[in-house]
Structures are given as structure tokens and as C-alpha cells.
Amino acid sequence: MAEQERKGNAQVDELRAAALESKAWPYEEARKLLKRYPDGAPAKGYVLFETGYGPSGLPHIGTFNEVLRTTMVRHAFEAISDIPTQLIAFSDDMDGLRKVPDNVPNREMLSQYLGKPLTRIPDPFGCHESFAHHNNAMLRQFLDQYGFDYEFASSTEYYTSGKFDDALKNVLRHYDAIMDVMLPTLRAERRATYSPVLPISPTSGIVLQVPVEVIDADAGLIAFEDEGERVEQSILGCRAKLQWKVDWAMRWVALGVDYEMAGKDLIDSVIQSGKIARVLGARPPEGFNYEMFLDEHGEKISKSKGNGLSIEQWLTYGSEESLAFYIYREPRKAKSLHLGLIPRAVDDYWQFRGNYPAQPLKEKLGNPVHHIHNGDVPTSTLPVTFGLLLNLVGVMAEATREQVWGYLANYVPDASPERYPDLDPLIDRALAYARDFVAPTLHRRAPDATERTALERLDAELATLPAGASAEDIQNIVYEIGKTGGFAELRDWFKALYETLLGSSQGPRMGSFIALYGIDNSRKLIAEALAR
The missing domain is CATH 3.40.50.620 (HUPs)
Known part of the structure; x- marks a missing residue:
């Protein structure tokens, strides 16, 4: 001991x-x-x-x-x-x-x-x-x-x-x-009526902005004019504020x-x-x-305008830790605060959390998760990123949590809520975010001639793979087709995959997505793209 x-x-x-x-x-x-x-x-x-x-x-x-x-x-x-x-x-x-x-x-x-x-x-x-x-x-x-x-x-x-x-x-x-402290900071018209003490009108109940005369400081007694009459009143007992x-x-x-x-x-x-x-x-x-938070239009957040986020809104789509992560970082830098930031904040939080155990003490103390969890950082991990989950539920349309767990079994052999309890609530949030923000923006376009040939090659290659092919093996195939498929740049091929298969200009690592969604389901996406 x-x-x-x-x-x-x-x-x-x-x-x-x-x-x-x-x-x-x-x-x-x-x-x-x-x-x-x-x-x-x-x-x-x-x-x-x-x-x-x-x-x-x-x-x-x-x-x-x-x-x-x-x-x-x-x-x-x-x-x-x-x-x-x-x-x-x-x-x-x-x-x-x-x-x-x-x-x-x-x-x-x-x-x-x-x-x-x-x-x-x-x-x-x-x-x-x-x-x-x-x-x-x-x-x-x-x-x-x-x-x-x-x-x-x-x-x-x-x-x-x-x-x-x-x-x-x-x-x-x-x-x-x-x-003497306050008057030099005020405009002339404000100086004429300024008082450090704001009496509450005994008649109207309004907090008055009027000049005040101190009658007896030790008794807390002041005098002021209210609706044309001189009033002597204590500032104690909630009859004035400062x-x-x-x-x-x-x-x-x-x-x-x-x-x-x-x-x-x-x-x-x-x-x-x-x-x-x-x-x-x-x-x-x-x-x-x-620095102040700004809304998505770059305007200061105001309670009276109601242009800020409520905590309920963030927690509908993102985790508590992701909110704390976003708030912690760069407090002296003006930052936008809107719902579009949530997916990145969720994934960044988990990336920093994954890095924490292997870091030396000095780096741990600078890691945001150290301050989010007051030094007691959980050791659990996620098998997939939130971004990948969003891509999955985006192509699944009206999916349920149980269906998402079923697809995860393609990618993670032991996938279950019991094995990954942190992932279960994130699936609900991914379904909500995809429903409200991703699905309305998706538009799967038809491939051009070069893209069509490359997609046909990808379909043929996927047809030769076993059902449990690794994400890395699939990614190698995707990468090779992009290099030899006649694209000016490799990123043009990935962009084509995102736009024709997922309906978005950005997307995940395709090997990981195909492994998660399943080879057969991914081939159906390719078939739908080729049929447009």
C-alpha cells in the first residue's frame, strides 16, 4: 500500500x-x-x-x-x-x-x-x-x-x-x-442621465434610467424623479439594481x-x-x-436574434464530446458555429482521443481530450468514422439502426452495440443528420464515357472478390483503375465515384465504404449509375 x-x-x-x-x-x-x-x-x-x-x-x-x-x-x-x-x-x-x-x-x-x-x-x-x-x-x-x-x-x-x-x-x-470612472466613457447625452444605480419605479415597476441623488449611503437611501415626482427610496430589498x-x-x-x-x-x-x-x-x-462565435453567415450570435445553436440542436446530430472538443479549440479565434460543422467535430474528437494513449505526458496535456475528460480519457475506440457512417446511411435511404448494424457486420466482424457502445448513439445521430441535411442535397449524376468504362472495370473486379474482402484490397483495385483509366488526375476518378454512386462531391475512402456497404450492394450502386 x-x-x-x-x-x-x-x-x-x-x-x-x-x-x-x-x-x-x-x-x-x-x-x-x-x-x-x-x-x-x-x-x-x-x-x-x-x-x-x-x-x-x-x-x-x-x-x-x-x-x-x-x-x-x-x-x-x-x-x-x-x-x-x-x-x-x-x-x-x-x-x-x-x-x-x-x-x-x-x-x-x-x-x-x-x-x-x-x-x-x-x-x-x-x-x-x-x-x-x-x-x-x-x-x-x-x-x-x-x-x-x-x-x-x-x-x-x-x-x-x-x-x-x-x-x-x-x-x-x-x-x-x-x-468619475464611468462618465468619460459615455456620450454627452448619456452622461446627462447616467447613474450607477437604477431604481425600480414604485409606480410602473420599470427599471429606471434616471439621475440619482444619494441621501444616506449607510442607510442605502437615494432620491430620484419618477413620472414627474420626487421619490426617496431604499436601494435595498430589490428596489434598485446597478x-x-x-x-x-x-x-x-x-x-x-x-x-x-x-x-x-x-x-x-x-x-x-x-x-x-x-x-x-x-x-x-x-x-x-x-473571440465570439459566429453563425453560418459570419454574424455574431445573439440570444435576441435567436441565430445561435441550442445545445439540443447540436446533440441531435453530434455527441457531447464533439461539442466540448469544438468549444475547447482556438478560443482566441473567431469561429463559425453551425450544424454543418458537426461531422468534422465528431471525427476530429475521436482522432485526438485515439492518439491520446500513446502520447508522452507533455503532448497529452495539450490534447483537447485531456481537458474534455479532466485527464481521465476513456480508452474505447470506434471501428468506423462518423463521416463513413453518414455515407453509409446516405445511400441506405430510410434505414433503421438495426439495419446499419447489419451493414457494419460486413466491415467489422464483431460489430454490435455491446461491443461498441459509443457507436450505438452515433448511429442514431448519423441517421438524423443524413435525413435532415445530407439526403436533400444528394444528386447522383450519370457518368461520362471515361467514367462509364472505369465503373464497368470496377464492377468486374468487385465480382471476382470474396464477400469478406478487406477494405485495403478493395482500395488497391479502386486506386489502380484510377491510375490507368484515362483520368487527367486521380482525384477526378474519386470525384466521379462520389458524384455517380453517392450523389455528393466529397466522400469517404472508397475501399472502406465498399467493404462497409458490402460488395453486392456496391455493385448495385454501380449498376444504377451505369443505367442513368
Whole structure:
């Protein structure tokens, strides 16, 4: 037992030493936190990671992305430090509704509540206490599905319960200094009405954007004008909220946030909130600015536009790991995020996962799957690629999962859901993706004269092969016909195979496809092409 413990400690030490040198971005971020507390844990006893969410629209993958990436940094920090950690997912659900989202029902009803806090607006879906409660529930469902270790926090609950009372009074005590930070960043007309504090109208319930006078900071008392009348009102008890840059800083200070990342479009906000945090007497958290996801047209993803993907959409066609893989890679590079990316993401994930066991430790720490699985990478493999599955179900038309497993037996002798449990759900996703995106685009054209002769040769060669011929043997035949079949370039032959047999301009390694689909079935495809 002592020897096992010694070996275990040695492995931990080796991992920690490698992580301290790794160039993988989560470890680079983790090292910033290590420098933040060179003498050990902070006074609160743990390092706090935060992610923020504005529930003014339905959550999408861009929202989920922040929690996933922050969790990866958290795990990286835990690999290089013994300081305990916590993660809080904070919902700014006291924010006033500025615009009715395009992708929700009962939009006309919602338009009657513009300007009111999101937790005081009815749920247009009719299933939760408020619009914010509905969107918060969706976010939590997303996070729970992935097994994230987090604490959910509601702005409304924190403002109402008094958790922010001391911090709110502190904002009033430093009101003028906060104004000095914010006013130079605003246009002249905005400066005239700006206040760090947004009172909630006792008459209309709207979050007001009006000048505010501090009456008694220690009591939390302010004065403002509402519908032509002077009102004196406490900012405590959820009767006011802060402008979001001030609110962000107040939250950092009140909770002791040590790390929070944000999109590149919020760099200026991070700077201003950092200045306000210092005014309030605290050090801003460490952070990371990532590039934004774009839709398939190159436009920024927006909750109100509804042009982003939902996690359900991705998981209809791709695995959870493929989504995490896509989110992990190149966070400082703007990337499109649409359903057409899924097949490549699935196959890339499995390729990196297959490479992982044989890699030296340094390379493992830079492998995305290390961060997706927090170092505990499964060892199972797939016998076929997702791309090959898509080609198979694309020519099978209305296939069932059982039929696909039957075809797989042509290619993998021991193919079964029990033998390859990771493949079984991928078959369902391949069937769905092929049905919704591949089948409508397929068009099998007739071959020209050169292609016809080559296809006839291929059919004759396949007729001589045994039913269990290997993919490599078939590929050699395909390759030889392409070299001697009168094509200007070998790729012209492969393109002809894809377009005449599969109906697509791109396709798989044909030897693998024919072995998977079966020689007899592949000969039928050739016969159909020759008959056009």
C-alpha cells in the first residue's frame, strides 16, 4: 500500500510539473491564478470562478461555452494547486427587458413588459414563475446534463435576501468616484442621465434610467424623479439594481471572485468594471478574453436574434464530446458555429482521443481530450468514422439502426452495440443528420464515357472478390483503375465515384465504404449509375 501511494504521489508530482510548463491555454490561465495567491489560499479559503448569464433570451451554445471553458481552467488550476475551488454560475435576472427576443412565443404579451425586471415578467412558454425562471431552468438543465460542479446564483435572490446589502451601500459611499470612472466613457447625452444605480419605479415597476441623488449611503437611501415626482427610496430589498458594469464590479467584490472570462466584445467593460472594483477596495479577478462565435453567415450570435445553436440542436446530430472538443479549440479565434460543422467535430474528437494513449505526458496535456475528460480519457475506440457512417446511411435511404448494424457486420466482424457502445448513439445521430441535411442535397449524376468504362472495370473486379474482402484490397483495385483509366488526375476518378454512386462531391475512402456497404450492394450502386 505504501508503495502504491508513493507511485501515486510521484505521478501527481510529474503531472503538476508538466502542467506548470504546458502551453495549453487552460494551464496558462491556471498559472495566472497561482501567481495571484503565492502564499496559499485567500482569506475565504478557496479560489472562486464565476460565469455570468443574462437571461433575456433562451440560452445557446455561446452561453454554455463560458461555463465549459471556465471549468477547464478550474480543473487545470486544481492540477497545479491544492487550494480548494468553487464555481458560481450567476444569472443577471433583475435586468430590465430591453427587447423581445425573436425566438419565443407570445411576443406581443412580452412587449407589454419592456423595461421590467426579467423575474417580474410572465413566462411566455407558460411553464415557469417568470421569463427569467424559464431561461434559468434551461441553463441549469444544460449544465446539469454535462455534470458540471457549480452553484447557481440568481441576482434577484441575492438582491432580495440582503446578500448584496453591504456591497450596495459601499457603491453609494463611492458614488462620485464611480461616476468619475464611468462618465468619460459615455456620450454627452448619456452622461446627462447616467447613474450607477437604477431604481425600480414604485409606480410602473420599470427599471429606471434616471439621475440619482444619494441621501444616506449607510442607510442605502437615494432620491430620484419618477413620472414627474420626487421619490426617496431604499436601494435595498430589490428596489434598485446597478448598471451592469457597476453591478459586475460589485459582484466581484461582494463574492470575492478570482476568475471570470468574457467575450472579446466586452474588453472595454472588463476594463471599466476592473477600475470600479478597485474603487470599491478590491482586486479585480483574473480573466481571459475569447473571440465570439459566429453563425453560418459570419454574424455574431445573439440570444435576441435567436441565430445561435441550442445545445439540443447540436446533440441531435453530434455527441457531447464533439461539442466540448469544438468549444475547447482556438478560443482566441473567431469561429463559425453551425450544424454543418458537426461531422468534422465528431471525427476530429475521436482522432485526438485515439492518439491520446500513446502520447508522452507533455503532448497529452495539450490534447483537447485531456481537458474534455479532466485527464481521465476513456480508452474505447470506434471501428468506423462518423463521416463513413453518414455515407453509409446516405445511400441506405430510410434505414433503421438495426439495419446499419447489419451493414457494419460486413466491415467489422464483431460489430454490435455491446461491443461498441459509443457507436450505438452515433448511429442514431448519423441517421438524423443524413435525413435532415445530407439526403436533400444528394444528386447522383450519370457518368461520362471515361467514367462509364472505369465503373464497368470496377464492377468486374468487385465480382471476382470474396464477400469478406478487406477494405485495403478493395482500395488497391479502386486506386489502380484510377491510375490507368484515362483520368487527367486521380482525384477526378474519386470525384466521379462520389458524384455517380453517392450523389455528393466529397466522400469517404472508397475501399472502406465498399467493404462497409458490402460488395453486392456496391455493385448495385454501380449498376444504377451505369443505367442513368
